[in-house]
Amino acid sequence: MSQHYPALLVTVPLLSALLISILGWLSRRLCFPVAVAALCVALFSSVGLLFRVLNEDVVHYFLGGWAPPWGIAYRVDRLSAMVLVVVSAVALINLIATRRSVEREFPEKIGAFYTLYVLLITGLMGIVVTGDAFNLYVLLEITALTGYGLIAMGEDRAPLASLNYVYMGTIGACFYLLGVGYLYISTGSLNMADISAILPSLYGSRVVLVAFIICMVGVFLKMGFFPLHAWLPNAYTYAPSAVSSLVAPLMTKVMIYVMIRLILTVFTPTFTFSRLALNHSVVWLAVIAIFMGAVLALGARDMKRMLSYVIIAEVGYMVGGAWLGNRAGMTGAILHIANDAVMTLCVFLAVGNVVYRTGGYAFEDLKGMFRKMPYTMTGLVAGGLSMIGVPPTCGFFSKWYLISGGVQAGQYGFVAALVFSSLINAVLFFRIIEIGYYEPFGSDHGHGPAPAPMEEAPLSMVVPLLVVVVGLVVMGAYTGDIVSGIIAPMIP
Amino acid sequence: MRTLGILVAALTCALLFYAMGDFPPWADPGSAAHTHVSPRYIEKTMEETSVPNAVTAVLADYRGFDTMFETTVIFAAGVVCFFILRLPKKEGPIFRRYRHTLTGMTIRVKCTRKIPPVLEEFEMIDNLWAPHDLIIKTSCRILVPFLQLFGLYVIAHGHHSPGGGFQGGVILGASMILLAISHDLRTALARMGEKVHALLCPIGVLIYAGTGALCLVLGRDFLDYGALAGILHVDPVTARSHGILIVEIGVGLAVMATMIWIYNNISSRGEYDEGL
Numbered sequence: 001m002s003q004h005y006p007a008l009l010v011t012v013p014l015l016s017a018l019l020i021s022i023l024g025w026l027s028r029r030l031c032f033p034v035a036v037a038a039l040c041v042a043l044f045s046s047v048g049l050l051f052r053v054l055n056e057d058v059v060h061y062f063l064g065g066w067a068p069p070w071g072i073a074y075r076v077d078r079l080s081a082m083v084l085v086v087v088s089a090v091a092l093i094n095l096i097a098t099r100r101s102v103e104r105e106f107p108e109k110i111g112a113f114y115t116l117y118v119l120l121i122t123g124l125m126g127i128v129v130t131g132d133a134f135n136l137y138v139l140l141e142i143t144a145l146t147g148y149g150l151i152a153m154g155e156d157r158a159p160l161a162s163l164n165y166v167y168m169g170t171i172g173a174c175f176y177l178l179g180v181g182y183l184y185i186s187t188g189s190l191n192m193a194d195i196s197a198i199l200p201s202l203y204g205s206r207v208v209l210v211a212f213i214i215c216m217v218g219v220f221l222k223m224g225f226f227p228l229h230a231w232l233p234n235a236y237t238y239a240p241s242a243v244s245s246l247v248a249p250l251m252t253k254v255m256i257y258v259m260i261r262l263i264l265t266v267f268t269p270t271f272t273f274s275r276l277a278l279n280h281s282v283v284w285l286a287v288i289a290i291f292m293g294a295v296l297a298l299g300a301r302d303m304k305r306m307l308s309y310v311i312i313a314e315v316g317y318m319v320g321g322a323w324l325g326n327r328a329g330m331t332g333a334i335l336h337i338a339n340d341a342v343m344t345l346c347v348f349l350a351v352g353n354v355v356y357r358t359g360g361y362a363f364e365d366l367k368g369m370f371r372k373m374p375y376t377m378t379g380l381v382a383g384g385l386s387m388i389g390v391p392p393t394c395g396f397f398s399k400w401y402l403i404s405g406g407v408q409a410g411q412y413g414f415v416a417a418l419v420f421s422s423l424i425n426a427v428l429f430f431r432i433i434e435i436g437y438y439e440p441f442g443s444d445h446g447h448g449p450a451p452a453p454m455e456e457a458p459l460s461m462v463v464p465l466l467v468v469v470v471g472l473v474v475m476g477a478y479t480g481d482i483v484s485g486i487i488a489p490m491i492p
Numbered sequence: 493m494r495t496l497g498i499l500v501a502a503l504t505c506a507l508l509f510y511a512m513g514d515f516p517p518w519a520d521p522g523s524a525a526h527t528h529v530s531p532r533y534i535e536k537t538m539e540e541t542s543v544p545n546a547v548t549a550v551l552a553d554y555r556g557f558d559t560m561f562e563t564t565v566i567f568a569a570g571v572v573c574f575f576i577l578r579l580p581k582k583e584g585p586i587f588r589r590y591r592h593t594l595t596g597m598t599i600r601v602k603c604t605r606k607i608p609p610v611l612e613e614f615e616m617i618d619n620l621w622a623p624h625d626l627i628i629k630t631s632c633r634i635l636v637p638f639l640q641l642f643g644l645y646v647i648a649h650g651h652h653s654p655g656g657g658f659q660g661g662v663i664l665g666a667s668m669i670l671l672a673i674s675h676d677l678r679t680a681l682a683r684m685g686e687k688v689h690a691l692l693c694p695i696g697v698l699i700y701a702g703t704g705a706l707c708l709v710l711g712r713d714f715l716d717y718g719a720l721a722g723i724l725h726v727d728p729v730t731a732r733s734h735g736i737l738i739v740e741i742g743v744g745l746a747v748m749a750t751m752i753w754i755y756n757n758i759s760s761r762g763e764y765d766e767g768l
Binding site for chain 1: 493508510511513515516523524525526527528529530532553554555556557558561562564565567568569571572574575576579580640687690691693694695697698701702704705708712713714715716717718742
């Protein structure tokens with residue numbers, strides 16, 4: 001069975017999504033267990049694949065039995081195996097944690113919701129595992145389409161935010177497709193490994209250069225990188241909380257994986273960093289992204305919007321790190337994909353719990369929260385500490401690599417931006433702690449109304465959150481192993 | 493903002509023109525796209541898959557995995573439309589107006605939310621009601637079966653001529669939509685209810701993905717139709733041709749059901765009562 005892991009981790013969720021869609025009309029109670037089972041299989045195969053890759057280096061799987069470049073091949077290396085584990089684990093934890101809020105928000109459409117949820121994960125897993133540039137585009141479409149639908153079901157201005165996302169996301173996907181088309185014109189192949197074998201003789205070609213630029217712009221749009229980030233805050237803020245905590249940790253991170261995959265595998269770093277003197281400009285854009293994200297987060301009046309801007313800054317971290325053009329920066333960027341996914345999940349799950357109990361996510365709703373929901377707030381603070389970069393949480397380690405990469409490359413603007421953004425994050429999260437812990441202020445020395453009783457979110461929401469908190473520290477503790485075992489062999 | 497937009501568009505345009513300089517010449521037989529993978533598709537399709545139409549072979553066999561996900565995209569579009577637009581059934585009584593076709597008298601009836609059966613002598617009137625048009629109704633009704641027959645032909649004949657699951661499915665879906673437009677949604681729903689097309693949609697994709705999974709269960713790679721040879725009692729190459737036909741049928745079902753599903757949701761604003 002183990003030789004089929006690459007196929008299983010995509011096709012089992014796909015088949016389950018179809019099954020859930022059918023069950024949605026027959027027996028709604030079964031939708032959730034099927035979704036959990038599907039993601040468990042996906043997680044199991046990803047972990048199995050990770051262990052195989054650690055032994056065998058690269059695992060190939062030919063779909064339809066056709067060898068590349070004629071057919072579509074899956075190609076799993078250490079980087080993709082790591083991202084696969086992260087994606088499936090985050091999706092599974094979020095699925096279990098948000099069960100209650102989904103049941104409350106979509107009582108009539110549970111089948112459709114879980115269908116789209118599992119399809120979204122199918123798309124993300126497929127993007128990570130594929131070794132075919134066009135197959136990546138098709139899965140990108142699935143991911144985007146299901147994402148639009150899920151986001152549009154949020155509150156307030158969610159449909160408008162989703163529509164905006166549709167426009168921007170479609171343009172991004174088109175750019176990527178156009179880039180793949182240009183690559184096909186010049187190489188005649190769609191397989192990533194095959195393209196990168198043909199490309200060195202074509203490095204001088206203008207078509208390849210433009211293909212590279214267009215692909216990158218498309219991917220930048222999809223991940224919400226600085227001048228192209230406008231769709232992101234509204235989409236993530238107004239989405240239902242179960243969806244926010246799914247797309248916020250995964251979508252942008254997977255797109256950063258795609259960028260790194262294009263740089264490392266398809267175009268190779270020599271081409272990326274020497275053919276064009278673009279890397280400095282991209283790093284400077286990343287610097288602006290980090291500054292902008294930090295400042296706008298400071299101006300936000302509710303938690304979800306604040307966290308969305310923090311994500312924009314985090315995207316800046318990773319893009320900047322990858323484009324520094326040295327090993328430390330790339331290591332930091334790859335490590336940050338995993339770490340950022342986990343800590344974003346942590347904070348969004350905590351916010352989801354608050355929304356479940358209070359119905360709002362504005363800062364005012366946090367008053368007295370430490371007394372009311374102590375465990376949830378512990379989770380929020382732990383996630384916040386990781387985003388600030390406090391050891392022993394994992395956020396510290398990836399930031400350390402990014403900063404040392406910046407120093408090595410002599411990009412002190414990038415280093416300054418990272419430090420600035422960490423300070424801003426500290427302000428942001430300590431403000432939340434202040435509101436949650438000290439407000440409402442006792443007006444007349446403790447003679448006010450009795451403090452609100454403890455009203456924690458249900459156990460099924462708190463336990464996954466605490467698991468993620470433990471994960472933050474565990475990932476921090478194993479950083480050395482992750483870097484030496486998985487990331488270091490990936491960077492030429 | 494507007495100037496900025498024009499500037500960005502002009503810049504993109506310039507970039508694309510810049511790349512065009514290095515394109516291979518128009519219809520150059522020596523260009524990479526014509527010399528790398530295409531020759532095998534063109535020369536070997538018949539002996540490897542026994543499908544005369546190379547496009548179908550590439551679509552459903554060499555790159556069949558992409559097509560499976562394209563079908564899934566269509567399925568996802570249907571589910572998204574349902575998810576966003578479909579309104580929960582409202583409770584409580586409702587007033588409906590009926591017109592007695594023989595006398596032209598209109599009556600107002602208090603009834604439940606359930607869509608009433610079509611009555612011979614009465615027709616339901618609401619603010620979208622238009623006097624029925626005998627010519628349009630009759631000609632469309634005559635057209636529908638021929639459309640459906642042609643749709644089936646296009647699906648089945650994809651091996652030999654342009655066509656296949658996507659095109660045939662669209663024609664089949666359009667036939668039902670034509671019925672809904674020329675009559676009303678109730679007439680179309682009486683022939684194919686919401687549950688039927690909402691179930692056909694995943695079942696169509698399931699036929700495709702299930703065929704792939706069957707190949708995996710039978711010991712070959714996912715979607716390697718050669719594995720079906722034992723079940724179909726043919727040689728592995730002919731099994732590929734049959735496998736393609738099976739998945740084309742799946743695609744046709746999924747596309748047809750999704751077209752109808754999306755049309756119904758949009759035209760009735762998610763209420764599934766009257767339609768346009």
